[in-house]
Amino acid sequence: MSQSTPDTNIDVASVVEDVNLRRIGHYTLIIFFLGFFLLPLVTGIMTALKTNEAIARTVPFMPPLGGGFTLANLEYAFSQLSHAFINSLLMAIPATIINVLLASMAAFGLTMVKWRGQLVILILFLIGIFVPYQAVLVPLARFWNNTFPLADMLSPLFAGIPLLQSYHADLVPLIITHVAYGIPICMILFRSYYQSLPNSLVEAAKIDGASITKIYRRIILPISKPMFGVVFIYQFTQIYNEFLFSFTLVSSASSPEAPVTLIIPAIGTSTSGIDFGIRMSAAFLAALPTIILYVAFAEQFAKGLETESG
């Protein structure tokens, strides 16, 4: 003990110095990366709040000062997008709900019983996550436009529903498409959760005389509430942000049923180039719902991503 005391003294001193230097370096890096990730976003928001004159004159990420400040761009962008917001939500909310429910059921069905051949089903689901949408785009367009024009069939019906317009019927094929292609990833998210539940829970319920349906409704569904939160937020963000399906199935950005993502690349464009004040306003408004969701449920969002990589 007595021998080691001088050693420790020296160590403590050097360690303190070392730690301080390292800490400073460490936090400098962290702050640098905060800047890296935030700068483009800050730039976008600042630009959205500036007059065209201020955009041309000032450094893009500086806040608008004095006469440079305006809400006109945001107001204009909102007036252009307000319809599209409704379309996006009308599409994303039902699609996410159906998607999450079906995925949870599929995961339950596949974890409930072990049987040979199950692996094949599972692998088919897994590959479904990874298929690039381009590989089904031509058939998809043909199916909804020529083979089974569901939107045309439904539009007279939708015209009769209060608060809905006949063009909202065009969202139905989009909803079904999103559900079908969203099932695999959500199924895998639920599956990893259900696998972590103890087997005995389901077995106890069986011995208690519960049918499979009762086990799902009374045991599995209530227990997986937190996972429903995770998957719902993840999938809502995915569907709300999705572009390619809308691009393929909605005739153009100027169609009344166009969702937000479809309109953004076309907004604020004129012969003299892009009006970035309007473009940034629109981008900011479009991103707002998912950013709010994300900030409010950051933990669930991160959890969904962690599970996704297997």
Next chain:
Amino acid sequence: MATHDTTEATDSTTGPSKEVVTWKTKLRYFLNSDFVRSSPYWGIPFVLMGIAVYGGIGYNLAISFTDYAGIGRPEFSNLSLEMYRTALADGSFRQAAFQNFVLLVGFTSVSLALGLFLAVLLDYGIRYKETIQTIYLLPMALSFVVTAQVWLWMYSPGNGVLNVFVTALGFGSIDWLGNPRIALAAVIFALVWQFSGYAMVVFLAGLQSLPSDQFEAAKVDGASTAKTYIRIIIPQLKQASVGAAVVLMLFALKAFDFLYAITGDYRPPNGTDILATLMVREAFQYGQWAYGAAIATMLLLLSLSVIAPYLVYQYRQGAL
């Protein structure tokens, strides 16, 4: 119990049961079994997904063998590999495939490296970790479309942020997306900005799942922090790296949205055309359905070549 056959009874281990079970009993048992009762739960979603994904792939494959173009219906009487031959001989296809490869490899490796670096940065006992992690991950919440707008403005040759920096340093303004030689790098950079946070989250989860006593043991052994990470911690993140890499590659394969949204047109900036944009352009702008379908099939094969080893790896790890 009534029918007791002595020969059967002595043949005990493999002998048939003495109970006479009618096929009705067996059928009822089968219909009551978990297998049957649980099949609608996975069956309905599976059929829906199966038609959409595999039906779609099959139909797409069939179309790719025809010469379907323009308005009308595909003609399946005369199938050939013509479209694939045309594609492989076409310079713009080859260029798109090459650029696709560069995007795939460049984006994935840079995102992984940056993600790992950020994860280690945040793993090492800092304050406000949660908040910082949330901010690093924030771009993930945006759509490709919004990211494209933000970076279009960042890269703007006029008054974009990057050029503000570049001119402040005394250089001339650069047209980042307009110059075909740097446009792809600029696109990769923007995508890394959006997705490196994802790699970070996966690595952080991997780091946190490691028992902390390894780190302490290394410390006791006198290893420096850097050495501990490089020699002990990072090699154990193999599983996380593989998972993250696969998902990142798939993001890269879906980069169509981003490229389309930059120009608002079927044709992305010069030098950034990839298979996805080429396919959509051929099919939906020019009505070359069969040709587009053929390109899509090759894109699918590219994806499968990424996933198949991953699935095999997962299966071997017992993770399926």
Next chain:
Amino acid sequence: MGSIQLDHLTKRFGETVAVEDVTLDIADSEFLVLVGPSGCGKSTTLRMLAGLETPTAGDLYIAGEHMNYRVPQNRDIAMVFQDYALYPHMTIHENVRFGLEEEAGYTDSEMDERVEEVAETLGIDDLLDRKPGELSGGQQQRVALGRAIVRDPEVFLMDEPLANLDAKLRAKMRTELQRLQADLDVTTVYVTHNQTEAMTMGDRIAVLNDGQLQQVGEPLELYHEPANQFVAGFIGEPMMNFLHGNRADAGFVGEHIEYPFDERLERAVDGVDDLVLGVRPEAVDVRRADESSAPNLGPHEFEMTVSVTETHGDQNILSLTHAAESVDHDVLRAVTDGMHIVKPGEPVTVAIDPETIHVFDGKTGKTICNRRIETARELTI
């Protein structure tokens, strides 16, 4: 009523045989303990009874009815799991009531009454509004029991229900479970790897090893008349001593001990060469060696040295090595009374009465002869 028959029951998982050709009759209201080391097939047997596994071959009857083709929901059984498997999102009341909902003939208020009645029996009536997560292990255990008895089933199945409790609580619950079973008078099959639980709780015990039924019998029958070496070694704590060796003219010759046979043993081992002698540690008689005089040993007495002494208070367990050999090889373990303290390194004289010897066939492990019980007592009178 709740009798159970297992008729040549076999379960294979692919290549591995989990349960092999088990035939067993369990009487109505009997408490049967299935015991064996982990992986012996006891849990698989129980799960087949529950309907959670399908037998590969053989038949299964509960209350005289063929069960092979019946799902667990229709078997009128209740099961207590090792991890209790309480539904974490439900209150205790809802947990206990859950199984009752599927029983015919209860109105809503009758169900609630029944739940309260059962809760009172088990002393958990003040916990009914809580969730399982707020309960201690012992309380959760009671809830699991409550969930089983509330439906008044034909058969109780228990899969290591006490394994997750600490030692004190386990001993207490053991008695309580026995009393409960006696009160309810329901056939019970109880799986455990713990021979003490098996001995203290079972009306009868069925010992399994490697998927095969070794012996079924009352606790003392298994203790005194084991059917083979495995049962002899498994039942009883501390474990029976085994001495491996061969038949010789005078009797038995082992690595460490030569043991002359008396007439009874001589007759029993007739013709068998490869032998294992078994003697319970309680039957090994240890006394201090008489150091002063030259050893005057009988034919069944040996000089040994104590290598380790385990003090238990009521008794001491001594590990004994042969005096002539190095200390690192224990030959026997002996139980002595607690007041009789022997220090490690002390020389002792060990006596083994031939009446207490079990002999097993060294090749098959089958019992050749067991110790004498009745006659031994008569002789001492």
